[in-house]
Amino acid sequence: MSDALDYLLKARPEALGHYFAFLKDAGKHLDPKTKNLISVITKVHSQTERGLHQYLRRALREGCTAVEVLDALLMAFPALGLAKIIWAVDVILEMKLPEFQPQALTSLSAAPAAGQWHFAAATKDLKDGETLRTECDGRGLFVYRQKTSYRVYDSRCPHQSTDIPELALKGSTLTCPKHRWAFDVKSGDCIRLGNTPLQRIESKVVKGRLMAFW
Numbered sequence: 001m002s003d004a005l006d007y008l009l010k011a012r013p014e015a016l017g018h019y020f021a022f023l024k025d026a027g028k029h030l031d032p033k034t035k036n037l038i039s040v041i042t043k044v045h046s047q048t049e050r051g052l053h054q055y056l057r058r059a060l061r062e063g064c065t066a067v068e069v070l071d072a073l074l075m076a077f078p079a080l081g082l083a084k085i086i087w088a089v090d091v092i093l094e095m096k097l098p099e100f101q102p103q104a105l106t107s108l109s110a111a112p113a114a115g116q117w118h119f120a121a122a123t124k125d126l127k128d129g130e131t132l133r134t135e136c137d138g139r140g141l142f143v144y145r146q147k148t149s150y151r152v153y154d155s156r157c158p159h160q161s162t163d164i165p166e167l168a169l170k171g172s173t174l175t176c177p178k179h180r181w182a183f184d185v186k187s188g189d190c191i192r193l194g195n196t197p198l199q200r201i202e203s204k205v206v207k208g209r210l211m212a213f214w
């Protein structure tokens with residue numbers, strides 16, 4: 001939130017409260033990834049750099065890929081125009097996010113667009129409040145459970161793709177052995193040294209089976 005909005009919220013909580021309630025209600029049927037992607041577009045439209053940083057990181061944390069962000073920007077061309085799209089790409093490149101490095105983009109663009117569901121774990125093997133490191137169809141995953149909600153992350157570090165081992169987990173903190181970036185598995189946020197969250201993978205539970213999509 002900007003300092004000005006923060007100030008207004010304190011100065012006129014009754015008035016601003018309606019605005020935030022409206023925003024919350026307006027997106028209640030959208031999944032977090034879509035919601036944050038739309039917010040990215042609105043921040044590009046208003047050319048709010050800080051907001052773009054904030055919502056781009058959230059979108060990535062919710063499992064959005066770099067090519068999806070670029071597709072969203074290009075699809076919004078009729079509203080944004082080329083100048084704002086170029087502005088956004090400049091801002092994104094300055095953030096030096098590994099997902100947007102040319103090499104990462106090439107492999108993502110070459111990957112098939114449609115993924116599939118993979119069996120990640122049986123929910124009975126996941127304890128509330130704990131994190132499991134597992135291998136699933138050749139991909140390492142960390143799975144965090146909180147009651148009936150699950151968060152699945154790629155085990156590769158968002159810094160330089162080190163495959164983070166199970167031993168790197170202490171409580172809810174995951175520390176990459178290579179350069180010591182640390183992550184909170186409850187949110188996926190990077191909490192030490194770095195600035196990029198773990199890559200979240202879409203998941204769902206079907207009859208006691210946690211399925212992950214990529």
Ligand code: FES
Pocket residue numbers: 157158159160161162176177178179180181
């Ligand atoms: S590769 Fe993980 S912190 Fe650098």
